[in-house]
Amino acid sequence: MSSMKDLFTIHFWGVRGSIACPGPETVRYGGNTPCVEMRVGGERLIFDGGTGLRVLGQSLLSQMPVEAYMFFTHSHWDHIQGFPFFVPAFIKGNCFHIHGTVAPNGSTIEQRLRDQMLHPNFPVPLQIMGADLKFYDLPIGQKVQIGEITVENALLNHPGEAVGYRVNWRGCAAAYVTDTEHSPTRMDEKVLWLARNADVLIYDATYTDEEYDSPKSSKVGWGHSTWQEAVKVARAANVKKLVIFHHDPLHNDDFLDRIGEQVAQEFPEAMMAREGLSIQLVPQNHLPNAIAVQEAGVSA
Template structure:
């Protein structure tokens, strides 16, 4: 058995929420919008297609032909805007299994990815992509089998227009991808988030704001569909998470700002 068949790795290609924010202030953590790659026992899973998926695609050009599964949490612009620039999708011989929940208006993930590439928004249609694209409408809460040994679980998150969180299970290990969700304002922890995070080796969580920003009287972020790093720590403790990764950073948060806030949160994790 090769080394890759015994490994579960997570690579972050885009960690920024809302809009890409390149520049000197975001070099350390990156300015690309969400895209996370998981290589699990020889299979490749990709979560979201923000601008980070363009960089991922460039890195994969030397490894073709490719087969991978792409899971979308939802289709807000920052999570799909990189997909039209994902070069491996234009290459014949590659195969991508693309998963997403049906939106509240009834549109499928295939329809939404297609619509963003329609003229006059984009110069070429989705159909010009040469790879074999297989689309699946997921039933949230129903486990998905990927390859021989991977089971992907899902749960609904608290976000305007809906979003889905995922948990990847493989040989007793688990990684949870829980972004674009707003914590409950009644002091209770979201049961769906706890389910996805329970005993996870890696827990990736939406920490767009600080508690101070979220509760600010002048510019409260309540109702915007995102959470805080302080809430991330609470969930990680309650769910017995081994490694917490805060994610979906506000485009206004510089590397210095994140270092200052995350340093405080690390001190509070036993």
């Protein structure tokens, strides 16, 4: 039986892009915006603070005190709107190490999280939070070392800038590459670098190719990619497991079922992100760097 210090677990708390979309047509995949938790060698890493962060926060209330490392890809609303509702941040004794790059206008991640909680946008300021909040300005390309864990980042192609992340630990690797737009003529070297030989690639596939290139309502320049491009990246980067992520709020459960079927035909080791999904990467002692991928907690 492996202990938490021997496991690398990825849990999806929010998988939608743009805006939360709860309702009867999004029950199976979920309607919360991005939040992905990774438990790596006993440490807790949290990527993005969309409305899924609120749900994660509720689950953490039975595990106080909590220390976690938070990494934001950028501060568009769907990636930070859960932070003011993250209850553990209001509780003294908890500690959160919050990382984010400096925006093109010079604002830090601390400034941007504070600003969204100022009047008239929100009734409670960030200063009310009782947890120990430690903010770090993360230079693009700089590694973060957390014990045996190495977190890498690279700039993505998104309006206002965004970064993708890669988590490395004991030969396991997971890449979180959301809010990026592909080029029609060449593959993004930064994306390929983040995804290189990854056990799991979580990729922004907001649109289908048909939607992206639609002559009536083109999505070119909107800063997002397609599932077809996700497959190309996964193949080129030798990815073991591909996770389609950042679902468009207009894509209901049935639509995502159909995309999932198409993706699986092109890349059998692919799956659709949904709230409650957990993936475990377990280093095998008898085979260097071999990985056992287990899927659990998928809501019906």
